[in-house]
Amino acid sequence: MSFTVPAPLTRLADSLRGDTVGGLVLLAAAVLALVLANSPAAALYEGLRHFEFGPEALHLHLSVEAWAADGLLAVFFFIVGNELKQEFVHGELRNPRRAALPIVAAVCGMVVPAAAYVAVNMASPQTLGGWGIPMATDIAFALAVLAVVGRGLPPALRTFLLTLAVVDDLGAVLVIAVFYTDTIAFGPLAGAAAGLALFAWLQRGTGPAAALRRRPALAWAVYTPLAFAVWALVHAGGVHATIAGVAMGLLMRTSTHADEEHSPSHRMEHRMRPLSAGFALPVFAFLSAGVPMGGLDAVLADPAATGIVVGLVAGKFVGVLGGSWATTRLTGAELHPDLGWPDIAGLALLTGVGFTVSLLIADLSFADAPATLEHAKAGVLIASLAAAALAAAVLGSRSARARRAAQAAAGPPAA
Structure with missing residues (x-):
């Protein structure tokens, strides 16, 4: 007996596969979180975020907020890694000269904001440790x-x-592991590496693994616990667990065998994207974006918050745009012919939207200074809103111009 998905659910899933609908749902969830965090219901909202559950023996007794940031967000990062794999194998990033540009831009977009933060906080040694906060771009909100x-x-x-954002996040996770983590557990990480090796072997779909290709139910029964095990081992190793999602996405097979209509990469993206856009990302946004905004005068007087705002808004812009421009002038890297420097300028502003990893590094930096931590988180939110508004102005103008050009090229509508 086969199960037919109801037509309304099919239409909903199809709409969530597009970036626009998913983006609106994500932003709506973030706005709702901000409203609740700054309303009389703030205590109830905080209680929900910090409610803990999960097996302690597996190092998974986590708050609801941590489950969303480490667990649900890994689903999104799996899709991102899978999409990047498709681009590197079949898309624009096959050209090394074009692939190099966003990678170098990401590195410059991490170094310059950190330097800007240090410059602002040079006279305040107690807040210098927050230099890593403005390094990260929140890929979910930026997209x-x-x-x-x-x-x-x-x-x-x-x-x-x-x-750019994936390289940025990987760099930020590396910074956390080296500078903001007391201990790295290499045993669990070795186990995760073994799990990823098994995942890669199964993706080949040949030999014994061919049975998974021909029997979807068996494939789900094998891949689901394997993916969870890899995620749990990465988490237990002290590394941000979303890395497991990126790694598995990059290991997806993008080619097809003779008995396949679509590659595993294509099938998984089709099935998982609605789950990510309609559930994982909105829940993550709802549980992560609720930052209290009281006492703006005190926030902006704190050098930590000021350094974060300068780093995310100005540092990201200078680092990404300047790094991209210098790379095209000094190396063989090239900008895609469909893009212009105003597009990259708008994108550089957009990379100043920092949330998940920035808030995580703030927690690690100022765990023993509650007032500074609160100001730092408010600084992340202020900077993200400012960067999003500036980027929206630039990219919205470019988008309107592109649509007018497309309409002009198409000519007047037929009578």
């Missing part, structure tokens, strides 16, 4: 803003942002 305001812009801009 959501681009989807909402960037309709009509070349798809190459989204690919540029996707590549």
Whole structure:
């Protein structure tokens, strides 16, 4: 007996596969979180975020907020890694000269904001430890803003942002592991590496693994616990668990065998994207974006918050745009022909949207200074809103111009 998905659910899933609808849902969840965090219901909201559950023996007795940031967000990062794999194998990033540009831009977009933070906090040794906070771009929120305001812009801009943000997040996770983590458990990480090796072997779909290719139910029964085990081992190793999602996405097979209509990469993206856009990301946004905004005068007087705002808004812009421009002048790297420097300028502003990893590093930096921690989190929110607004103005203008050009090229409508 086969199960037929009801038509309304099919239409909903199809709409969530597009960036615009998913982006609007994500932003709506973030706005709701901000409203609740700054309302009389704030205590109830905080209680929900910090409620803990899960097996302690597996190091998984976590708060609801941590389950969302480490667990649900790993689903999104799996899709991102899978999409990048497709681009590197079949898409624009096959060209090393184009792939190099967003990678270098990401590195410059981490170094310059950190330097800007240090410059602002040079006279305040007690807050210097927060230099890593403005390094990270929140890929989920950045893609959501681009989807909402960037309709009509070349798809190459989204690919540029996707590549940059993944490299940025990987760099930020590396910074956390080296500078903000007391201990790394290499045993669990070795277990995770073994799990990833098994995952990669199964993806080949040959030999004994061919049975998974021909029997979808068996494939789900094998891959689901394997993916959870890899995620749990990465988490137990002291590394941000979303890395497990990126790694598995990058290991997906993008080629097809003779008995396959679509590759595993294509099938999983089709099935998982609605789950990510309609559940994982909105829940993550709802549980992560609720930052109290009281006492703005005190926030902006704190050098930690000031350094974060300067780093995310100005540092990211200078680092990404300046790094991209210098790379094209000094190396063989090239900008995609569909893109112009105003597009990269708008994207550089958009990379100042920092949330998940920035808030995580703030927690690690100022765990023993509650007032500074509160100001730092407010600084992340202020900077993210400012960067999103500036990017929306630039990219929205570019999008409108692109749509007018497309309409002019198409000519007047037929009578």
